[in-house]
């Protein structure tokens with residue numbers, strides 16, 4: 001059964017996240033009309049070939065005319081440019097949101113451009129893959145996953161409720177946080193793992209005594225998991241690093257200290273220290289599985305839509 005939540009939805013940026021949202025809107029019948037805009041002609045053409053929307057334009061300013069919901073899904077470093085382009089054509093009462101992986105910087109870039117009467121509600125769905133572009137998206141990506149809102153103090157409750165209903169329709173669970181806290185939490189659970197992955201794969205690639213073909217041939221599953229993360233989009237992750245600089249540097253400092261502790265325990269043969277840490281961290285994995293956040297589990301994400 002379809003429930004129209006918005007008359008016209010405009011999607012700016014139609015990569016992995018934007019195209020997954022587009023597929024869900026269509027599958028669930030959440031809008032009368034979907035307008036798609038992206039910077040590159042080639043990507044826009046591909047979105048049209050895939051039938052992701054009803055209208056297509058490279059002009060973000062044109063795309064937002066008369067839109068009731070605008071979702072910006074571009075690399076976080078481009079948020080300010082997009083906000084500046086669309087600001088003059090945003091309809092009073094419209095809801096403007098984003099999906100960026102960092103929040104304080106996105107707010108700083110976008111909020112100054114948002115006209116009075118437009119409801120700007122920053123958001124971040126905690127769902128994705130290492131792939132990018134319109135072909136990489138898929139319906140159901142957000143099922144069972146968290147979507148975090150970082151509303152501004154003046155945010156209108158009715159607009160917040162409408163955006164909440166939209167993400168719930170996509171199967172997400174909603175949380176709210178202040179942007180600085182969001183950026184710290186995400187620095188440790190998402191940004192650092194990607195940085196560590198880029199680093200370890202880079203280190204393996206630089207080794208003089210182990211060849212690239214040996215790395216590929218003998219890659220154990222642990223290393224393979226890192227290569228998946230390290231295959232993530234370079235533009236997106238460059239922007240995340242530059243736009244969550246303080247929180248990432250804080251977490252990297254903690255990480256380096258803890259790594260030095262491990263390094264020392266290995267050097268001095270302190271097996272009890274190694275064992276104590278490895279036993280403690282094992283329980284975190286168990287807690288994730290118990291909390292239903294294990295995406296590898298066969299029924300992951302079914303609870304929200306299938307009830």
Ligand SMILES: NC(=O)C1=CN([C@@H]2O[C@H](COP(=O)(O)OP(=O)(O)OC[C@H]3O[C@@H](n4cnc5c(N)ncnc54)[C@H](O)[C@@H]3O)[C@@H](O)[C@H]2O)C=CC1
Nearest residue numbers: 013014015016017039073074076078100101128129132133
């Ligand atoms: N990839 C992931 O797993 C997740 C990504 N995010 C966030 O979602 C946003 C989008 O990421 P993806 O969809 O993965 O990236 P993507 O690279 O697949 O798609 C980005 C899209 O933005 C467009 N674009 C870039 N600059 C633009 C501009 N100035 N004006 C208009 N369009 C522009 C590109 O043409 C492309 O269509 C990023 O802010 C990212 O931090 C959030 C959750 C998960």
Ligand SMILES: O=C(O)C(=O)Cc1ccc(O)cc1
Nearest residue numbers: 101125126127128129130190
């Ligand atoms: O591919 C993965 O494992 C991810 O962690 C995807 C992801 C990337 C960035 C986000 O802001 C949220 C989710």
